[in-house]
Amino acid sequence: MLESNFFTKFLQLSDIRTVGFILLLVALFKVINVLQKKKVSFSTRMITGTLIGLVLGVIVQGVAKFPENPGDIAWINELSGWYSFVGGGFIDLLKMLVVPLIFLSIIRVIMNMQGDNLGKLTTRTIGTLIGLTSVAALIGIALGVLFNLGQGFDVINNTAEIRESVSLAETIRGLLPSNIVSAMAEGNIVGVVIFSAFVGTSIRRLSKKYAETIEPFVKWVEASYKIIISVTMTIIKLMPYAVIALLANTIISNGIGVLASVGKFIVCLYLAVLIMLVVHMTIAMINGISPVAYIKNASEPLILAFTSRSSLGTLPVTIETLQNKFNVNEGVASFVASLGSNMGMNGCAGIYPALTTIMLAQITNTPIDISFCMMLLVIIAISSFGIAGLPGTATIAISVVISGMGMESYFPLLGAVIAVDPIIDMGRTMLNVSGTITSAISVDRGLKRDEAKENKSVKKAV
Template identity: 25%
Template sequence: MKRTFIWIGALVVGALLGLLGLNWLDVVMNLVATVYTRLFQLLAVPTIVLAVITTFATFGSKGSKRIFGHTLTYTLLTTIAAAAVGAVLYLLLAPGNLPAEVVNSSSKVSDIGPQITYTEHIISIIPNNIVKPFFDGNILSLLLLAFAIGFGLSKLPESENKAVLTKGLLGLQELLFLLIRGLIWTLPLGIVAFSAQLSAQLSAGIVADSIGKYVLIVLGGNVIQFFVVLPLFLMVRGLNPIHVLSKMMPAVLMALFTKSSAATLPVTMDTAENRLGISPKIARFVLPICTTINMNGCAAFILVTSLFVMQNGGIPLTWSTILLWILVSVVSAIGNAGVPMGCYFLTLSLMSGIGAPIAVLGIILPIYTIIDMVETAENVWSDSCVSAMVNHDLNKNCSSLL
């Protein structure tokens, strides 16, 4: 509780500093925010790899299969629910089309990031070099490698070599968590910087060019998923959503400012274990997986944005089209990487692939910072809910695993 109050205090101080409008102060705050983001990204990659390897190695294939099954089930259910909420809001609020001259105008979207097809995105996940995914920070490729190594380690016959290797990996993991705890101890300074950065952007009018109903649908869908749908999932499993959210609030706040569930992962794991009381074996297995495949906010964004872009391109939005894109958004979100603007680039690739007017995405870009923040906070909250539900299920039905 003390840490939460300190973080909230840092949030307020940062917001006030950002409103001062001092150029030198904005530069300093941007520098500090960038340093913290890079440090958490640095720790995120080895955290994911070591967590998956050690969990597979210590659980064994049977235990890993059970826990992965629970995780995947809750991930699919929550992600489908998020997309469905977005579809319902889109049909109810029915945003109108943008002016034709805006839709047909040349766009600078192509200069923002690489445009690749979704097939190329899937192929890029399959590593062809054991070192390259570490340099590129390709989370999904690293997950595949970690699964393979962890599974192979669990299948090795018991021997001194296996014991030494396993203890070495566990020792590295403990060292990593020591570094994470040290970084979290200094995090109030980072929160001041993140908050000042956001406050300065808002005062500069980033939200002023919003697209009205579209923004209301995207943000409204995230709010409903955050405060209604996910708490309902928890209550069905016999968990108190207020208790879970209060314990996981540091991770949710961190996600809000970093706009990266992968960068927030060290905080999410530490908070889940030490505040919420989730078994380390569960937290260190479920949360790295959820960080890469449990993208509630991304699924809603992909669906709503795709429908909006297609509508402006003159594509009829029939029931069959909407249902198809609910499926596409869920599958795409699961294959997305938990990095800033990941959903934006993925939606851009999908729309380019069907020839929709991607100039609309250029109009959305100025306000995407706010959307990305809310989405990431929702994603980490959903990760927290999934890990809490899996922990509850295994404690209740499979206590022998723990």
């Protein structure tokens, strides 16, 4: 009876182990709920949820006897589907907020902005994001060479396919919102930012002559922003529950044995992530935030990014953290975080393309000299524009970089690395979000220092 389509296809409950681990997940949710009722801090609940998810995933793998291909086991596929419903559903709720949150916050900050800060904000944001990505790429290149990535690498049965790459001009033009409704539906956040910037700028321009006419729209923006922030906070409270299912599902779906074939690459990537996190903490320290305070305050978006593998899905949490934990100006937080989820991503567009390209070069005995490294660095910096912050788009980033280096024919050799992409993507995405947080802090503090200098100059002049 349990083998009928009703149980196997519709309910996905054809095995007692599936039911058992679903009930266990519900029981673990009760643990988080008890901690919440006891007023345990949100950060502690997040860390607890992460550890529980890790242990749960390993237990499921143990019951399945650590299969080499978890996807071949029916009850694991069923369990993964249910866990994905919980974790993926939470990410969907966060993504639901992204477009209205960015649309309203960008309009709001521009219409309330004074002086020429908008130009400074845009220039510094892009410069900081691309600069940090270049540093990440340098670290990736150095570690790739140091670890001799690619030497002795098994390239048998790799069937990866290269993604189509486009020119820089086409990439930038693709970000322009020819249809704002389509841009919103497709999650083109840069396009939404551009449209919102035009709306906000127009409000500022019209505010003197047509203040009474546009006042209803201004009030609507302010009211809508308050409402969307309230909705955001309601959904964020569910995050400790979601990370259990997200992390457990990642381990369940990919298994532990699959890590062995590309263990060297994974170790190298996570080492690069750690080094880059030190760079981020150093920049934060220069701006008056200690490393301990940085990790403590940034823990919530970093944990969510690690478990969800979505920079864009983490965006509402990132903005909330920047404003409430790092005292970043509301407008700066929204603007930098929005652009940071689509360009200049340290992990997906910096470290990862650098490591994979160096690995391909060593697999194919391509000389790695100064000119090769410089060309790679330039291509990575340019191609880091417009990489959407969603799971899987790092593959597009390496496609663009490899094509730019004239190595597109070697892309199938990366099959083993792409096979464990979810494991790699966890660290990459966490670094993306950390880079965005660091960029926002740096830009915010820089603008505040400039404002203080201007005020000081005005006082002297008076």
